[in-house]
Amino acid sequence: MEYVTRTGFHDLNLASRKAEEAALRRYVAVAWLETLVGPLGISNQPSEKEFISCLRNGLILCNVINKIQPGAVSKVVESNSHAQSLNREFQPPRAYQYFENVRNFLVAIEDLKLPAFEACDLERDNLEAGSAAKVVDCILALKSYHECKQINCGNANGYYKLTRSPMVMHSATKMQSRALSESCRRLDLSSACDKQPTANGETNKLQDTIVKVLADHMVDTKENIDDNLLGSFNKRNPDSVKLLKKLIASCFDEQLQNNFPELKSVLQDFLKENNGSNLQSIPMPLEDVTSLQCSRARMKKANPNHRHLLKVQEKELLDLKALLSATRREFEDLQSHLQSDLKNLGSQVEEMSTAALQYHKVVEENRKLYNMVQDLKGNIRVFCRIRPSFCAGMRNAVDFIGKDGSVVILDPSKPQKDGRKLFQFNHVFGPSATQDDVFKETQPLIRSVMDGYNVCIFAYGQTGSGKTYTMSGPSEIRSCTSDNGLSLPDATMHTVKSTSDVLNLMKFGEVNRVVCSTALNNRSSRSHSILTVHVNGKDGSGNMLRSCLHLVDLAGSERVDKSEVTGDRLKEAQHINKSLSCLGDVITALAQKNSHIPYRNSKLTLLLQDSLGGHAKTLMFAHVSPEGDSFGETISTLKFAQRVSTVELGAARMNKESSEVMQLKEQIENLKKALANKEAQGTLSYKIKEPKSPFEKQKATMERTPPRTRRLSIENGSSTMKSEKATNLEDRRGPKTPSGPTRARRLSLEDAEAITKQFGNLSNGSSMMENYHSKAPRSPTSSSFQKQALKTDCRTHIPRLQLPKTPDAKVLVTEPCTENRMTNGKGSQIRKSLRTTIGKLISGSEKRNPQNSMELKSPTVGECNNNDVKSPLAANTRAVRRQSLTGIQTSGSDRRSSLGGKPNESSKTMSDNRNAKTPPPVHPSSKTTKRWM
Numbered sequence: 056m057e058y059v060t061r062t063g064f065h066d067l068n069l070a071s072r073k074a075e076e077a078a079l080r081r082y083v084a085v086a087w088l089e090t091l092v093g094p095l096g097i098s099n100q101p102s103e104k105e106f107i108s109c110l111r112n113g114l115i116l117c118n119v120i121n122k123i124q125p126g127a128v129s130k131v132v133e134s135n136s137h138a139q140s141l142n143r144e145f146q147p148p149r150a151y152q153y154f155e156n157v158r159n160f161l162v163a164i165e166d167l168k169l170p171a172f173e174a175c176d177l178e179r180d181n182l183e184a185g186s187a188a189k190v191v192d193c194i195l196a197l198k199s200y201h202e203c204k205q206i207n208c209g210n211a212n213g214y215y216k217l218t219r220s221p222m223v224m225h226s227a228t229k230m231q232s233r234a235l236s237e238s239c240r241r242l243d244l245s246s247a248c249d250k251q252p253t254a255n256g257e258t259n260k261l262q263d264t265i266v267k268v269l270a271d272h273m274v275d276t277k278e279n280i281d282d283n284l285l286g287s288f289n290k291r292n293p294d295s296v297k298l299l300k301k302l303i304a305s306c307f308d309e310q311l312q313n314n315f316p317e318l319k320s321v322l323q324d325f326l327k328e329n330n331g332s333n334l335q336s337i338p339m340p341l342e343d344v345t346s347l348q349c350s351r352a353r354m355k356k357a358n359p360n361h362r363h364l365l366k367v368q369e370k371e372l373l374d375l376k377a378l379l380s381a382t383r384r385e386f387e388d389l390q391s392h393l394q395s396d397l398k399n400l401g402s403q404v405e406e407m408s409t410a411a412l413q414y415h416k417v418v419e420e421n422r423k424l425y426n427m428v429q430d431l432k433g434n435i436r437v438f439c440r441i442r443p444s445f446c447a448g449m450r451n452a453v454d455f456i457g458k459d460g461s462v463v464i465l466d467p468s469k470p471q472k473d474g475r476k477l478f479q480f481n482h483v484f485g486p487s488a489t490q491d492d493v494f495k496e497t498q499p500l501i502r503s504v505m506d507g508y509n510v511c512i513f514a515y516g517q518t519g520s521g522k523t524y525t526m527s528g529p530s531e532i533r534s535c536t537s538d539n540g541l542s543l544p545d546a547t548m549h550t551v552k553s554t555s556d557v558l559n560l561m562k563f564g565e566v567n568r569v570v571c572s573t574a575l576n577n578r579s580s581r582s583h584s585i586l587t588v589h590v591n592g593k594d595g596s597g598n599m600l601r602s603c604l605h606l607v608d609l610a611g612s613e614r615v616d617k618s619e620v621t622g623d624r625l626k627e628a629q630h631i632n633k634s635l636s637c638l639g640d641v642i643t644a645l646a647q648k649n650s651h652i653p654y655r656n657s658k659l660t661l662l663l664q665d666s667l668g669g670h671a672k673t674l675m676f677a678h679v680s681p682e683g684d685s686f687g688e689t690i691s692t693l694k695f696a697q698r699v700s701t702v703e704l705g706a707a708r709m710n711k712e713s714s715e716v717m718q719l720k721e722q723i724e725n726l727k728k729a730l731a732n733k734e735a736q737g738t739l740s741y742k743i744k745e746p747k748s749p750f751e752k753q754k755a756t757m758e759r760t761p762p763r764t765r766r767l768s769i770e771n772g773s774s775t776m777k778s779e780k781a782t783n784l785e786d787r788r789g790p791k792t793p794s795g796p797t798r799a800r801r802l803s804l805e806d807a808e809a810i811t812k813q814f815g816n817l818s819n820g821s822s823m824m825e826n827y828h829s830k831a832p833r834s835p836t837s838s839s840f841q842k843q844a845l846k847t848d849c850r851t852h853i854p855r856l857q858l859p860k861t862p863d864a865k866v867l868v869t870e871p872c873t874e875n876r877m878t879n880g881k882g883s884q885i886r887k888s889l890r891t892t893i894g895k896l897i898s899g900s901e902k903r904n905p906q907n908s909m910e911l912k913s914p915t916v917g918e919c920n921n922n923d924v925k926s927p928l929a930a931n932t933r934a935v936r937r938q939s940l941t942g943i944q945t946s947g948s949d950r951r952s953s954l955g956g957k958p959n960e961s962s963k964t965m966s967d968n969r970n971a972k973t974p975p976p977v978h979p980s981s982k983t984t985k986r987w988m
C-alpha cells in the first residue's frame with residue numbers, strides 16, 4: 056500500500072514537473088520571439104495550442120530567422136494590412152502559401168544545423184504528444200544560436216548550446232518567470248503533498264486517488280495543473296468540469312464525505328458558482344484536501360472580503376431560518392386562533408339566531424301586552440283640547456285644567472260655586488299644548504293600526520274651537536272655493552309610499568273642502584273631513600294584516616244666530632248640526648247600552664259605525680273655546696264628550712287573515728276562472744237575462760233576494776232624506792242588521808260631508824288612502840244622490856266575491872239547470888269544489904268580511920240546487936245560508952255587542968231574526984237639533 060502511494064506521488068511529481076517545464080519553455084520562447092518581432096498577440100504563458108496557432112503561418116518564424124540570419128528566407132508570404140488598405144481587391148494568402156513560409160523556415164533552420172520540427176506539427180489542432188515541444192525546442196535553439204552569435208560577434212558556430220534542460224533555462228530566466236513559477240507552484244501537488252503530513256489512512260487514500268486522477272489528466276492533456284485549468288473552470292470549460300466530476304465520482308465515498316465536510320461544502324460552492332450544477336445530484340464530490348486547503352488559505356489571503364461576506368450571508372441565512380421557523384410557529388398559532396375564532400363565530404351566530412327568534416317572540420308578546428293595556432284603558436278614549444283664547448279681555452270659561460284629565464268650567468254669569476262644572480277625561484290639553492304634545496299621546500293608537508287594529512280618531516266641537524287645527528296642524532293651506540263652484544267628487548283611493556305622498560293627497564283633499572268665513576270663525580269648515588289610511592302588511596308567520604285609520608275632522612256645531620250665516624251657509628250649518636246631532640244620538644244610545652243604535656240616521660254615523668260600535672279603537676278630541684261667551688257650547692261639547700267616554704266598546708279585534716284563508720281565496724279565484732273558461736267554451740247554454748234599466752235591476756234583485764233587499768237597502772234607506780216612515784223602518788231594522796264588522800256599507804255622502812284627510816305621521820308600511828270628498832249639502836231629492844254612492848268600509852280591499860255582478864254569479868243562480876245539461880262531469884266538479892271552498896271561507900275567518908259574501912245572494916239556488924240543498928225552502932237552511940252569507944254569528948261570540956247588548960243577547964237577537972221587537976225610532980232632529988241650532 057505504501058509502495059503504491061509512493062509510486063503515485065512519484066508519477067505525479069514527474070508529470071507535474073514536465074508540465075511545468077514545458078510551460079516555462081514556451082514562456083521563454085514567446086518572450087524571446089517578442090523581443091525580435093514585437094508582440095505576438097498571445098498571453099505570455101500560452102498553452103501549447105495557443106503557441107502553435109500563433110506560429111502556424113510561419114511568418115513570425117521567417118521574420119525571426121531573417122533577423123538573425125538576414126536573407127535566410129528570401130521570400131516571405133506576408134498578410135500585410137497596409138497592402139490590404141491600398142488594394143481593395145487584396146486577397147489574403149491561402150494556407151499553402153503560408154506553408155511556403157514554414158517550409159522555407161525549416162530549410163533555413165536546417166542550413167543552420169539547428170533542430171527542426173515537421174511542418175505538420177504546426178497544422179494540427181489536436182496536438183500529438185511532444186509535437187509542440189519540438190517547435191519550442193527549435194525556437195529555443197534558434198535563440199541560443201542568436202545569443203551565441205551576438206557574443207561571438209556574428210559567429211555562432213560551435214558555441215551555442217542546445218538548452219534542452221528546462222532547469223537550466225529556469226535558472227537563467229529566474230527573475231522573469233517568478234510570477235509563472237509562483238502560479239505553477241501553487242498547483243504543484245507533489246510539493247504541497249510533501250509538506251502536508253498525512254493525517255490518517257483515509258487522508259492518504261484520498262490523496263492517492265486525487266493524485267492519480269490529476270496525473271492521468273496531465274498526461275492526457277500534456278498540460279500542467281496550473282492557473283489555466285482554474286481559468287477554464289471559471290469559463291465553465293466542459294473539460295475541466297468533466298475532470299472535476301471525474302475526481303468526485305472516482306474518489307469520494309460516503310465515509311470520506313463524512314470525514315471532510317469542509318471539502319464538500321467548498322467544492323459545492325465552487326461548482327455552484329462555476330457550473331451552476333447542483334452537487335446534491337452528484338454522488339460524491341471530491342477535491343484534493345491539500346489543494347483545497349491551499350485554495351482556502353489563498354482565498355483567505357486574497358479575498359478576505361469574500362470570507363466576511365460569506366460569514367455575513369451565513370449569519371443572515373441563520374437569521375432567516377430562525378425567522379422562518381418563528382413565522383411557521385406564528386402561522387400555526389394564527390391557524391389555531393382562526394379555528395377557535397370560527398368556532399366562536401359559529402356559536403355566536405347560533406346565539407344570535409336564537410336571540411332573534413326570542414326577540415320576535417318578545418315583540419309579539421309585547422304587542423299583545425300593549426294592546427291588552429289599551430283594552431284595559433278602554434277602547435274609546437276621550438281627550439279634551441282647549442284652544443288659546445282670542446279675546447284677551449274676555450273672561451275665561453275654563454277655570455282649571457288638571458293633569459289627571461280633569462277640567463273645571465266656570466259659568467261667567469253665575470256665582471263661582473254654582474257655576475263650576477267638573478269634567479273628567481283621559482287627558483286634557485291646555486291652550487299651551489302643542490301639536491307634538493297631542494301627537495305624543497295619540498301615537499300609541501297609530502301603533503295599533505300597524506298591529507292590525509282599526510282606529511278612528513275624530514275631532515268634535517263647536518265651530519272655531521280648533522278641530523281642524525288639531526287634525527291638520529297649524530298650516531292655514533285650505534283654499535276657499537266659490538260658493539257656487541262646489542262639487543262632490545267620488546271618494547278615491549290612492550297608493551301612498553311616503554309621508555310626502557300622504558301630504559300631497561291631503562293638499563288635494565283640502566282644495567275640495569269647503570271653507571268660508573262666519574261670524575264665529577273666519578275659516579269655518581263647512582264639511583266633515585275624513586282621511587282613511589288603509590294599511591296592509593304581513594306578519595312574520597305570513598298572516599295578512601289589514602287595518603285602517605280614520606282621521607275625522609268634523610265640521611263644527613254652530614248656533615246659526617251666532618254664526619250669522621244665511622243662504623247656502625245656513626243650509627250647510629243645518630246639515631252639519633243634523634249629522635252631529637245624529638252622532639250625539641248614537642253616542643247616547645251606546646252609552647245607555649240601548650238595543651238599538653241609530654247609525655243609519657246619518658252618513659256620518661254610518662261611516663263611523665265600525666269605530667263607535669265595532670271592534671276598533673276610538674279616540675275623540677273634544678275641542679272647546681275658552682271664551683266666556685262660548686260657555687253654553689263648551690258645556691254641551693264637554694257633556695257630549697263625557698257621554699262618549701262612558702261608552703263601552705267591544706274588545707278591539709285584530710284584522711288578521713291566516714294564510715289558510717288566503718289560500719282558499721286564491722282557490723276560489725282559480726275556480727271562478729275555470730268556470731268562466733267553461734262558459735266561454737259554450738258548454739253552458741243557459742243564461743240569465745241581464746236586467747237593463749236600474750229599475751229592472753232593482754226588481755230583479757228584489758225578486759231574487761227579497762229578505763236581503765232590506766238589509767242591503769242602505770243606499771236607499773240610510774239617507775236622512777228618506778221619508779220619516781222609511782227612516783223609522785230602517786231604525787227598527789237596526790238591531791237585526793248585521794253588526795258593524797259584518798256589514799258592507801254603501802254610502803251616498805249626500806250630507807254636508809266634504810271629506811278630506813290629513814295624516815302626516817305614518818312613516819312606514821304600505822298604505823292606501825281614501826279621500827272622501829263631498830259637496831256642500833244638497834237637496835235630499837237631488838238626482839245625484841244615487842250616483843255618488845261610495846264604498847267606505849275599511850276592509851273592502853279583501854278580494855270580493857261579487858258573484859251576482861259577474862257571469863259567475865249567473866252560473867250560480869242557474870246552477871241546477873246547467874248542471875243537468877252538462878255533458879261531462881268537469882264543470883260539476885269545479886262547482887262542487889267552488890261551493891265547498893266558499894262554504895269553508897264563509898264559515899271560517901271570512902265571517903269578518905261579510906261584504907264578500909253578502910253578494911252571494913241567490914234565492915233561486917235553493918229551488919234548483921239538487922246537490923247542496925236538499926230542501927231548498929227549508930227555513931233553517933235559508934237561515935244558515937243567510938248567516939253564512941252575511942257573516943252574522945249565531946253563537947259563540949265572545950265580544951260585546953256593538954249594538955250595546957250583551958253577547959248572548961246579541962246572539963239571541965240574531966236568532967230571533969227579524970221578529971225581534973225594536974225600540975221605536977228616535978228621530979234625529981227631535982232633541983239634539985235644537986241643542987245645536
Ligand SMILES: Nc1ncnc2c1ncn2[C@@H]1O[C@H](COP(=O)(O)OP(=O)(O)OP(=O)(O)O)[C@@H](O)[C@H]1O
Nearest residue numbers: 442443518519520521522523524576579580610611
Ligand atoms: N291650539 C291652537 N293654537 C293656536 N291656534 C289655534 C288652536 N286651535 C285653533 N286655533 C285657531 O283657531 C281658529 C279656528 O280653528 P279651526 O279652524 O281649527 O276650528 P274648527 O273647530 O275646525 O272650526 P270649524 O268647525 O268651523 O271648521 C283657527 O284660526 C286656528 O288657527
